[in-house]
Amino acid sequence: MTLLEVEDLTVSYRIAGGEAPAVRGVSFSLDPGSKLGVAGESGCGKSTVALALLRLLPKTARIGGSIRVDGEDVIGMRWGRLRAVRWAGASIVFQGAMHSLNAVRRVGDQIAEPILLHGTAPRSEVPERVGTLLERVGLPRWRSRSYPHELSGGQRQRVMIAMALACEPKLIVADEPTTALDVMIQAQILRLIDELVGGQGIGMLMISHDLAVLADTCDRLAVMYAGRIVEEGPAAAVVADARHPYGAALSAAFPKIGDPASRRAPRGLPGDPPDPADLPQGCSFRPRCPVAEERCAEVDPVLYPVPGGRSAACVKVRAEEAV
Numbered sequence: 001m002t003l004l005e006v007e008d009l010t011v012s013y014r015i016a017g018g019e020a021p022a023v024r025g026v027s028f029s030l031d032p033g034s035k036l037g038v039a040g041e042s043g044c045g046k047s048t049v050a051l052a053l054l055r056l057l058p059k060t061a062r063i064g065g066s067i068r069v070d071g072e073d074v075i076g077m078r079w080g081r082l083r084a085v086r087w088a089g090a091s092i093v094f095q096g097a098m099h100s101l102n103a104v105r106r107v108g109d110q111i112a113e114p115i116l117l118h119g120t121a122p123r124s125e126v127p128e129r130v131g132t133l134l135e136r137v138g139l140p141r142w143r144s145r146s147y148p149h150e151l152s153g154g155q156r157q158r159v160m161i162a163m164a165l166a167c168e169p170k171l172i173v174a175d176e177p178t179t180a181l182d183v184m185i186q187a188q189i190l191r192l193i194d195e196l197v198g199g200q201g202i203g204m205l206m207i208s209h210d211l212a213v214l215a216d217t218c219d220r221l222a223v224m225y226a227g228r229i230v231e232e233g234p235a236a237a238v239v240a241d242a243r244h245p246y247g248a249a250l251s252a253a254f255p256k257i258g259d260p261a262s263r264r265a266p267r268g269l270p271g272d273p274p275d276p277a278d279l280p281q282g283c284s285f286r287p288r289c290p291v292a293e294e295r296c297a298e299v300d301p302v303l304y305p306v307p308g309g310r311s312a313a314c315v316k317v318r319a320e321e322a323v
């Protein structure tokens with residue numbers, strides 16, 4: 001069975017004077033054991049998608065469409081069931097562990113909390129389970145007595161990963177899990193996530209603005225722009241040869257890991273993403289698109305399938321190579 005199925009997800013936030021659409025008709029699915037990366041510039045709606053998956057959105061958000069985790073509808077789910085699904089069915093690793101961890105509680109007690117809440121292990125066995133989890137993420141057992149401020153950024157992120165794994169979820173959502181870390185630690189944490197997730201057949205949705213990180217970690221890649229997925233396909237193919245002009249621009253802006261020829265300073269994309277409350281007519285990328293034509297002001301393109309198990313939301317792609 002498909003582990004995660006998102007269909008036509010829409011999320012808008014209430015703002016002064018109206019509503020701003022943050023996610024506009026996003027659909028994707030994830031099989032057990034597979035890894036999907038979601039890329040895009042700041043503000044394109046990546047975190048909103050992540051939060052929607054476990055209904056962690058603020059009260060000002062309005063959600064539509066359908067989200068199914070392991071076949072269960074999340075949007076209409078009752079509160080009690082939702083609590084059971086969080087941590088045990090699916091868990092999230094957020095950016096910046098310092099803000100997600102409680103500063104005045106020992107990390108061992110924080111890892112124990114979801115285990116106790118869900119009764120994943122008998123109370124007497126919880127300390128042993130916490131010790132095992134710490135070892136699995138590369139920390140010594142005695143660290144369970146530490147407070148978050150006694151740990152480095154990388155160690156705190158390891159604690160967050162231990163918490164996320166505590167109840168053996170089928171799905172992990174990692175939202176910028178390494179963004180605040182330096183490059184060496186970033187590589188260690190990504191390797192750790194890869195080993196733990198891959199070794200246990202857990203499905204993962206990883207969100208990052210860094211295409212190189214996603215290309216290195218994920219099987220498939222979705223590129224978001226202004227609340228929509230504009231390109232989707234096998235990660236290596238999307239990075240090497242994006243079909244959507246925005247995917248291509250994003251990929252050109254990042255040096256590719258392991259490719260010395262591309263080890264140059266990242267080039268920024270000219271222009272800014274549109275204001276969600278005031279989207280341009282037609283294609284949202286049109287004002288920044290180097291190959292835009294007149295018809296791009298008339299059509300707001302949906303994802304068209306293109307060869308190689310990929311899809312792109314661009315009328316030019318549709319005209320030239322849609323299958």
Ligand SMILES: Nc1ncnc2c1ncn2[C@@H]1O[C@H](COP(=O)(O)OP(=O)(O)OP(=O)(O)O)[C@@H](O)[C@H]1O
Binds near residue numbers: 041046049276
């Ligand atoms: N609580 C909120 N109230 C109003 N608007 C919001 C709220 N949270 C996010 N938004 C808006 O929704 C849009 C999508 O934001 P989101 O945080 O999902 O993007 P993102 O791609 O994750 O960005 P970043 O990489 O900077 O975290 C943005 O325009 C943002 O300003």
